[in-house]
Amino acid sequence: MMNGTIDQIQTGVEFLNADEAIQRIPEGASIMVGGFGFPGMPRHLSKALVKRTELDQLTLIMNSLGSVSTLNALFEQNRIKKVIGSFFSTNKELVVAYQEGKVEIELLPQGTFTEAIRLGGAGIPAFFTPTAAGTLLAEGKESRIINGREHVLEQSLTADVAIIRAHKADKAGNLVYKKTAQNFNPAMATAAKLTIVEVDEIVEIGELDPDSIVTPFIFVDIVVKREEV
Amino acid sequence: MGVDIKQYIAKRCAQELTSGVVNLGIGIPTLVADYLPKGKVTLHSENGILGVGPEPDPNEVVVDPETIDLVNASGVQPITALSHASYFDSSLSFTIMRGGHLDATVIGALQVSETGDLASWAVPGKAVLGVGGAMDLVIGAKRVIAAMSHLSPKGEPKILPECNYPLTAKNRVDTIVTEYAVFKFREGRMYLVEMVDEVTLEQLKEMTPAHYEVAEDFKVVKREEVGEPALV
Numbered sequence: 001m002m003n004g005t006i007d008q009i010q011t012g013v014e015f016l017n018a019d020e021a022i023q024r025i026p027e028g029a030s031i032m033v034g035g036f037g038f039p040g041m042p043r044h045l046s047k048a049l050v051k052r053t054e055l056d057q058l059t060l061i062m063n064s065l066g067s068v069s070t071l072n073a074l075f076e077q078n079r080i081k082k083v084i085g086s087f088f089s090t091n092k093e094l095v096v097a098y099q100e101g102k103v104e105i106e107l108l109p110q111g112t113f114t115e116a117i118r119l120g121g122a123g124i125p126a127f128f129t130p131t132a133a134g135t136l137l138a139e140g141k142e143s144r145i146i147n148g149r150e151h152v153l154e155q156s157l158t159a160d161v162a163i164i165r166a167h168k169a170d171k172a173g174n175l176v177y178k179k180t181a182q183n184f185n186p187a188m189a190t191a192a193k194l195t196i197v198e199v200d201e202i203v204e205i206g207e208l209d210p211d212s213i214v215t216p217f218i219f220v221d222i223v224v225k226r227e228e229v
Numbered sequence: 230m231g232v233d234i235k236q237y238i239a240k241r242c243a244q245e246l247t248s249g250v251v252n253l254g255i256g257i258p259t260l261v262a263d264y265l266p267k268g269k270v271t272l273h274s275e276n277g278i279l280g281v282g283p284e285p286d287p288n289e290v291v292v293d294p295e296t297i298d299l300v301n302a303s304g305v306q307p308i309t310a311l312s313h314a315s316y317f318d319s320s321l322s323f324t325i326m327r328g329g330h331l332d333a334t335v336i337g338a339l340q341v342s343e344t345g346d347l348a349s350w351a352v353p354g355k356a357v358l359g360v361g362g363a364m365d366l367v368i369g370a371k372r373v374i375a376a377m378s379h380l381s382p383k384g385e386p387k388i389l390p391e392c393n394y395p396l397t398a399k400n401r402v403d404t405i406v407t408e409y410a411v412f413k414f415r416e417g418r419m420y421l422v423e424m425v426d427e428v429t430l431e432q433l434k435e436m437t438p439a440h441y442e443v444a445e446d447f448k449v450v451k452r453e454e455v456g457e458p459a460l461v
Contacts, residue, residue, distance in 0.1 A: 038304060039304075068294075110362035134396060135396045182316060
């Protein structure tokens with residue numbers, strides 16, 4: 001028989017604490033960070049990232065950064081080279097860093113941003129979208145009329161690391177999410193060389209309904225359980 | 230713009246929405262939810278929910294950034310989900326938006342042009358650091374309803390021959406609702422379909438530099454009579 005028992009199953013997914021996981025991030029890395037506002041934001045991993053102060057020249061790929069984000073310290077400490085995302089207007093630290101020329105911002109429409117990550121994970125390097133055609137955000141990009149409509153050529157996104165959040169992982173590394181906390185996390189898990197996920201709970205193999213698994217373990221490298229505060 | 234004016238614009242927008250799936254933008258559009266016919270319109274929110282319910286009782290919900298998992302597109306404000314709701318990731322959420330599956334969106338506007346161009350996300354001369362989901366929403370929704378004050382806070386016209394603010398999308402606006410008038414775009418031309426009785430056609434023209442024609446089905450309404458949403 002080819003399939004082993006539950007105790008014999010090994011997927012290679014590691015279970016570490018937040019500091020150990022963040023130690024794996026290379027210097028100057030590009031890092032995708034999940035979350036849409038509060039839900040789905042990997043807050044513990046973010047704190048550990050801020051703590052590891054020798055990591056700088058980072059590129060952050062995240063949809064938005066609110067005014068109260070843990071990651072704001074990275075801008076104050078001048079550790080970010082570039083951010084790619086869709087909404088940064090309300091973040092004072094980032095706006096100041098941008099105005100002082102300390103950080104580069106690449107703005108993408110949110111749907112282009114998420115599709116760029118999905119296709120990055122799917123091995124498709126670029127795509128045409130009607131979004132932003134004829135606007136400021138299409139300047140300098142190739143455009144083409146397809147089916148009578150103008151489309152913009154956008155590059156897909158991949159990263160060295162993704163730090164994401166899910167609700168539960170099983171001991172194989174499969175992930176399930178809750179409500180509006182999915183957002184960018186499942187796509188980011190597929191688009192990075194190293195995917196680190198923070199979860200509320202780790203359960204035994206077999207406890208997650210296979211129908212409910214959104215991110216299969218193949219996209220996961222390290223699982224970190226959130227510590228009780 | 231007074232509270233009553235915002236509520237009026239929201240109420241009038243809701244009259245346009247009798248069924249289907251709709252995404253409401255931030256600002257006046259958010260107020261539209263209160264006037265929608267119950268059960269007939271399902272609300273989508275781009276952070277990953279179809280079937281947005283009312284806001285929860287503020288006394289019963291604790292917003293803990295560590296644990297909250299159900300919010301609106303602000304990313305921080307708690308909502309509820311209706312019994313037919315579903316949750317999904319951003320890729321599917323923007324498949325709904327960009328892919329042409331939404332029946333309508335109501336979106337705030339800084340400027341609209343006579344060809345239906347929309348400017349809603351940036352002001353010239355200021356750093357442009359946020360666009361969010363507006364461009365995908367407007368490019369994909371079957372109907373784009375611009376909910377806006379007729380004039381800027383400085384009294385400048387916002388419905389123009391051409392937008393001079395950065396565009397959100399070209400030729401996508403279907404309907405404009407202001408405190409004074411409703412305009413519709415039909416086969417690429419802009420028509421005045423409704424006006425409140427507080428202003429005359431001449432006064433409206435003065436506030437509206439865009440070229441438009443008075444529609445055959447044009448009517449004058451009293452603002453206070455635009456009450457309950459249309460029940461079709």
